[in-house]
Amino acid sequence: MCDAQHRGLVLELRRTSASPTWYVRYKSRDTGKTRYVRLGHFPDMSLTDARARAKDVQAEILLGADPRAEDDAKKAVPTLSEFMETMYFPHVRTRKRTAAKDEEYYRLRLEAAFGHKRLR
Numbered sequence: 001m002c003d004a005q006h007r008g009l010v011l012e013l014r015r016t017s018a019s020p021t022w023y024v025r026y027k028s029r030d031t032g033k034t035r036y037v038r039l040g041h042f043p044d045m046s047l048t049d050a051r052a053r054a055k056d057v058q059a060e061i062l063l064g065a066d067p068r069a070e071d072d073a074k075k076a077v078p079t080l081s082e083f084m085e086t087m088y089f090p091h092v093r094t095r096k097r098t099a100a101k102d103e104e105y106y107r108l109r110l111e112a113a114f115g116h117k118r119l120r
Contacts (some may be wrong), residue, residue: 022050081115
């Protein structure tokens with residue numbers, strides 16, 4: 001649902017979610033795609049609070065800031081599994097005799113515990 005008084009303020013209610021969520025909709029300057037910034041959930045954030053926060057976020061966007069840039073930068077960092085599959089294993093397969101053992105150790109002991117974590 002879009003707010004009639006404040007352009008770009010959206011309240012989204014999903015069937016799978018317990019509570020509605022406030023978002024600000026805007027166009028990215030780089031790609032021109034529609035992007036969304038999550039403000040908060042409905043019971044915790046009232047309509048007046050959401051409008052005030054949306055106004056602040058839209059002011060930042062007008063000044064040239066990208067509120068999603070930090071999130072995009074975090075997602076650009078690969079997970080351990082992505083790194084191992086795309087960088088490490090192709091490198092060691094041509095340089096180590098025990099590359100198969102490395103892959104086995106990783107798959108059996110490390111992947112489940114650390115594979116989903118992002119490298120920093």
